[in-house]
Amino acid sequence: MYLYFEHFRYDVEKQQLYKDDELIPLKRNQAAMLECFLGDQETIHSKDDLLNAVWGDQVVSEQVIFQTISQLRSIFGSKAIKTFSKKGYKWELKTTDAPPKSQADDAIVVTEPAPSQNKVKLKSAIAVCIVLLAIVFTYMLLKTNKSLTKIDLHLLTSDVPEGHSTSVPLIMQAISHSPSFNLYELNKQLSPYQAFASPKHIYAQSGIATDDWLVGGTTYFSEQSAVFQYGLFASHMHWQGYVQADSVNQLTSAVSMRFEQLLKMGLFDANSDSWTHNHVRALLKLYPDDPDLLLLAAQKYEHMQQNDVAMSYLQQLVALPSIKASSPYRAVAHWKMGMIYKMRGQHIQAHNSLAAMSDVLALSPLGPLHFKYIKTKAWLAYSETDHASMYETLKKGFSYFERANANLPLIKFKMHILNSILAQKVSDHETKYHHLSEAQALLLKHKLDESNYALVYYHHALFSQLANTQNSTTSEGVGANDNYVAYLDKILELPRTMDNFWVHDEAIALLVSHYIEQQRFKSAHGVLLNKAATPKRQFLKAKIQLAQGHNANAIQLLESAYQQAKIDYDSRTAIESALLLYQLSNDAPKKRAEYLAYLEVNTKADWLKEQLTLVHGQTAPLSFN
Known part of the structure; x- marks a missing residue:
């Protein structure tokens, strides 16, 4: 008809x-x-x-x-x-x-x-x-019945299980008889754990229709319970969460119920832009005990730099009576609180939060969360200049993953990169090169996604820069300098993911600074060509204009970067822009006072005093290298 x-x-x-x-x-x-x-x-x-x-x-x-x-x-x-x-x-x-x-x-x-x-x-x-x-x-x-048309889900599969058990049978059993979903097995060897780290990149590789969703996950077992870590990925949205139950049969039923609940919440009809903090708060009125919504609300406010509000949601999550003592959500909440305390310099509270996280993880063998714990604890020890504790934490991390999670090569890769970074920080060059070599070996052995090479190239670039500094007057230094640029260029050729986006941004900034130093302004502009106009890139363009003596253009770009960075909660770029604008506004005392007021509120007094001393003691703009 x-x-x-x-x-x-x-x-x-x-x-x-x-x-x-x-x-x-x-x-x-x-x-x-x-x-x-x-x-x-x-x-x-x-x-x-x-x-x-x-x-x-x-x-x-x-x-x-x-x-x-x-x-x-x-x-x-x-x-x-x-x-x-x-x-x-x-x-x-x-x-x-x-x-x-x-x-x-x-x-x-x-x-x-x-x-x-x-x-x-x-x-x-x-x-x-x-x-x-x-x-x-x-x-x-x-x-x-609004579900006459089913949602198409494509199940990620992998030859190598990434946990204690493959999750393909579990998902198929949970979803296959659902009235709301069609489930198809995707015959491409895409890693679910890699999808958690780089959802947009993996979705683009999948080749499925733009209205369809990828689903993947890993199941972990302990004496107390079974935990399913899952991810749902679309072209416009990605969602990750956990389902926990006392047995595999109960877990299968719980996964099915969770997916139906997510459908009712509107997850599959929404895009990431529509899930504002106000929308999440509205959903929490309907589902006040939903751990994903509490965690998402905390993340929204953390991004908005309203950390006290974020902490309130995290504390509600920890106190939920509906989740188990071993719940991954409790571990994540303690970890996020520890990160906020660490950022604030409140190290005693940070240690307390990480200790609470460790207590939860003792009951729950989730490798990715153990890695977050080890990484944060090691950086906390470094910030306290407690190098012995830092190395001891890293040693325990390697021991844990060798013992309990032999099938997580990507996490082992990240452990070696973390060790190499921290060894570089404390000038332990032998250790840094050893772990960088081990990381590369894992990439090749397990054929990990090419996006992970960004971290390796980045450290090679930094090491070659160090070699160039030490041999700046020799021909050997020239070769190191060429390697430095080559490694940074390689980074920009790799896919940009949630794991390596900061490496991309650092590579762009380092290349721009390198070309400015060499007065190769055309090359410096070329690095930013056809790149989205983020506040940080506007700031870098302003640096090039300043180096060329185009102060009026630079001030215009800096003002744009400064205002947009505040809107985007990019405090680092806003501070850098405000400091340069302060330096360049000698003839505009009212504007200068405005920039100074922002810096006084948003930076530490000792740091600002040091920067202002540099400003008043020189005429050339600060470099921020």
Whole structure:
């Protein structure tokens, strides 16, 4: 049964749209909203009507209505759906159950109606009524069951299990009979753990349709329980969480229930931009004991540099009576609190939080969380100049992963990189080179994703820079200098991921500074060519302009970087920009006072005093190398 409008025909039973016999794919929300409009074409549908008809009990923002209507207009034309201010939306295209007449039919002139024409008209009218009843029925069905169209999930598989057991059978059993999801096994050897570290990169490698989702995970077992760490990845959104139960059978059931709950929350209809802190808070009113939402709220406020609010959500998460003492969520919450305390310089509280995390991890063998614990504890020891504790922590980390998690080569790789970094910090060159070599060996042996080479190239670049400094007057130094640039260039050729984005940014900054030092300004500008205009890159462009003597252009770029960095909570770039602007605004005392006021509030007094001493003692701009 079809409906026709302009060049389109819509199959009511199959919910399929065609344009001139070409199938036009529709998302679930698009099909549901189109059914709503076609089911009652004379009515102006309010936003509430559309929300109820398309999303039912899901908690979504009004933004999804605007997005879906915009998508339908892009298919049918801007005049297809008319907006009535403060009222709603109405379908405007003339719709019929009969196909449009051909040109030959239009050329026939009928002078007298045939005797049977009245019967034809009657049949036609009956057919129209049947079609309209079918549409109304489908529309009502959509209101009560919004999951007529299933979500397509593609299961990541890997030859090497990344935990105590492969999770493929568990996911297949949990999802295969779900009324809401289709599950397909993806025959590409993509690592679930790598997907946790670089979801956009792995999703791009998967080659699946843009409306589909990747799903992957790892199962961990202890004497007390089984834990499933899972990830859901789409082109516009990624989500990670944990499910815990007393047995594998209970875990399978719990995973199925969790995925259905995420569907009800609106995860599969949303994009990352719509999950604002206000949206998460609204969801928490409906699901106050949901650990993922509490953790997400903390992360949102942490990003906004409202750490006290973030701590409040983390403390609520730790105190949840609905999660086990061994819950990974408790470990993550303690870790995040420890990170905040460490950043604030409150080392006693940081140690206490990490000790609480360690107590949880003693009951839960989650390798990735153990790595976070070891990494943070080692850096905390370094910041306290307790090098003995730092090395002891690293030694215990290697011992743990050799004993308990032999199938986590990516974590072992990160352990070697961490050891190499910290050895470099304390000038232990023999150790740093040893662990860098071990990291490279793991990359090759286990064929880890190429994005991980960024960390190796970065350290080779730093080591060659050190060699260049030590041999600056010899020909050997020139060779090291060439290697330095080559390694940084290699980094920028690699995929950018959540794990290595900071390496990319550092490589860009180091290359720009290197070319400025050599007065190769064209090369410096070339590094930033076709790169997104982030505050940090605006700051780097300003440095190039200053080196070229274009102060007016530099000030304009710095002001832009300064303002946008504050909006983006990029405090480092905002501070760097404010300090340079302070130095360059001798002739504008009011502006200078503004920059100084910002620096006084957002930096430590000793650091600022040192920087201002440098500013007032020199005429050339600070380099920030």
